[in-house]
Amino acid sequence: xxxxxxxxxxxxxxxxxxxxxxxxxxxxxxxxxxxxxxxxxxxxxxxxxxxxxxxxxxxxxxxxxxxxxxxxxxxxxxxxxxxxxxxxxxxxxxxxxxxxxxxxxxxxxxxxxxxxxxxxxxxxxxxxxxxxxxxxxxxxxxxxxxxxxxxxxxxxxxxxxxxxxxxxxxxxxxxxxxxxxxxxxxxxxxxxxxxxxxxxxxxxxxxxxxxxxxxxxxxxxxxxxxxxxxxxxxxxxxxxxxxxxxxxxxxxxxxxxxxxxxxxxxxxxxxxxxxxxxxxxxxxxxxxxxxxxxxxxxxxxxxxxxxxxxxxxxxxxxxxxxxxxxxxxxxxxxxxxxxxxxxx
Ligand code: UDP
Ligand code: MG
Numbered sequence: 641x642x643x644x645x646x647x648x649x650x651x652x653x654x655x656x657x658x659x660x661x662x663x664x665x666x667x668x669x670x671x672x673x674x675x676x677x678x679x680x681x682x683x684x685x686x687x688x689x690x691x692x693x694x695x696x697x698x699x700x701x702x703x704x705x706x707x708x709x710x711x712x713x714x715x716x717x718x719x720x721x722x723x724x725x726x727x728x729x730x731x732x733x734x735x736x737x738x739x740x741x742x743x744x745x746x747x748x749x750x751x752x753x754x755x756x757x758x759x760x761x762x763x764x765x766x767x768x769x770x771x772x773x774x775x776x777x778x779x780x781x782x783x784x785x786x787x788x789x790x791x792x793x794x795x796x797x798x799x800x801x802x803x804x805x806x807x808x809x810x811x812x813x814x815x816x817x818x819x820x821x822x823x824x825x826x827x828x829x830x831x832x833x834x835x836x837x838x839x840x841x842x843x844x845x846x847x848x849x850x851x852x853x854x855x856x857x858x859x860x861x862x863x864x865x866x867x868x869x870x871x872x873x874x875x876x877x878x879x880x881x882x883x884x885x886x887x888x889x890x891x892x893x894x895x896x897x898x899x900x901x902x903x904x905x906x907x908x909x910x911x912x913x914x915x916x917x918x919x920x921x922x923x924x925x926x927x928x929x930x931x932x933x934x935x936x937x938x939x940x941x942x943x944x945x946x947x948x949x950x951x952x953x954x955x956x957x958x959x960x961x962x963x964x965x966x967x968x969x970x971x972x973x974x975x976x977x978x979x980x981x982x983x984x
Contacts, residue, residue, distance in 0.1 A: 660692040660719075662765075663747045665738030667731045669700040671752035672709045673859035678752055679713055679720060685758040689765060695720045697752070698738045701728030707962070714965045721965030729958045732834040735814060737958050739823050741966070748817045753857045756815040760852040764817035767848055773819035774840065774847040776812040779854050789869075796873045803883040806842045809849055813837065821845065832951055835876040842880075878943060885944065888937035895933065 664682060668675065679695070686693050699707045699722055710722035723741055725734070735749055746768055750756040760777060767775045797810050814836060818826070825843045826836075841847075864872075878884065 658692070660694045660744045661690045661746065662686070662693040663742035663744030664693065664695045664761075665735060665742055665747055665749045666695065666697045666752050667700055667734035667738065668697045668702060668706050668710070668752045669728065669731070669734070670702045670704045670706060670860060672702070672704045672706045674752050674754060675706065675709050675713065678754055678758070679717070681754065681758045682761075683717075685761055689762055693719060694742075694744060696738050696741050697722045698734040698741075699724040700731065700734040701725050707964075711964050718965060722963070723960055724962040724964070726959040726961045731814075732836050733958050735836055736827075736834055737960075739818075739827055742823065745820050746817055747820075747823050749814050751815065753860065755855050755857055757852055757855055760815070760850060761817070763850045763852075767850060768817055768819065771846065772848045773845040774822050774843070775817040776809060776840065776847065776849050777815035777852045778809065778849040779811040779813065780851045781853075789866075792869070792873075796876075800838075800877060800880070803877060803881040806838055806880050808837060808841050809847075812840075812849060815852070816840065819845070831879065832955070832957060833875055833879045833947055834957075835872075835879050838876055838880045874943070878947060882944075884940050888940055891933060892937070895930065 666678070675697070682695065697710050697720070699710060707722065707724050710720070710724075713720045714722060721741070723737055725737070729737075738749065739747060746765075748761055748764060750758070750761075756777065764775050764777075797808060800808055818840075822840075822843055822845050825845070826839055829839060829843075
């Protein structure tokens with residue numbers, strides 16, 4: 641290839657809408673009261689800090705009029721865009737959709753409830769300009785959360801570290817800044833089970849943490865119950881590790897060994913001392929114990945088969961009901977392509 645080859649596409653690139661320097665992706669589920677406040681705080685932080693920015697709110701099936709609030713916000717500032725799902729798909733998928741629609745050179749992901757202080761974005765930007773590509777916010781302390789929740793979180797990180805092949809930085813959540821290269825890498829991951837905390841760590845790239853204080857939720861209540869957090873934790877473990885399956889295998893091997901030795905013991909005892917009938921309770925107990933283990937192992941395999949089933953169905957990750965804003969720029973989102981592009 642010659643070094644001085646002309647670039648005929650340059651004129652086209654110039655006339656196309658410029659990519660903003662920063663995109664802010666916000667998953668939104670019933671946050672109508674928080675959104676105007678969030679936009680206000682973001683505007684005052686971002687003015688002067690970046691040359692241009694856009695905001696992408698993903699309305700994840702809200703029922704409190706969040707979408708009309710977003711429409712109003714877009715009317716007063718076209719940098720605020722919104723994607724509205726056809727129903728609630730969950731925060732992880734909302735983030736994936738936000739990344740699909742973001743066009744900035746860097747993308748910040750943050751919650752809508754102002755628990756992630758917008759001021760921390762300035763530190764993220766400083767680290768990004770130093771050359772880090774994957775910058776995660778780390779909670780300074782979890783004192784705002786109940787002791788039980790903190791205990792479970794700690795246990796989860798410990799189990800994940802010993803089971804998974806991927807290391808999770810402790811206290812890192814979804815509040816982070818990702819360089820375009822990291823975003824493209826994440827978007828190229830095809831899986832439907834999106835444990836994004838694990839995916840961010842899995843893609844790698846030069847990473848660093850920035851501590852921040854978790855603020856109080858401004859309005860409304862948390863959407864994550866204990867049940868949801870548990871199933872989230874199991875999703876994380878099962879999509880990053882096959883160790884639970886191996887546990888079943890090893891338990892089986894150990895029990896088989898024990899039963900071989902006990903069979904030999906009973907055989908010898910019978911040969912030497914003859915038979916006697918007692919032992920009924922121990923028989924029942926051991927039958928119950930082994931059927932329990934078998935059921936647990938079957939259930940574990942079932943969980944993985946279920947996940948394989950969800951992946952092979954190849955359904956789109958999300959369905960979009962409506963897009964607000966985007967200045968009619970084409971949005972390329974391979975995972976939601978079941979619907980024709982709906983640009984309003
Ligand atoms: N969220 C979402 N879909 C859901 C649940 C939550 O998009 O099904 C959003 C929510 O609007 C917020 C963020 O995810 O912006 C974090 O949710 P929340 O504050 O309830 O969680 P917590 O901070 O308690 O972990
Ligand atoms: Mg919150």
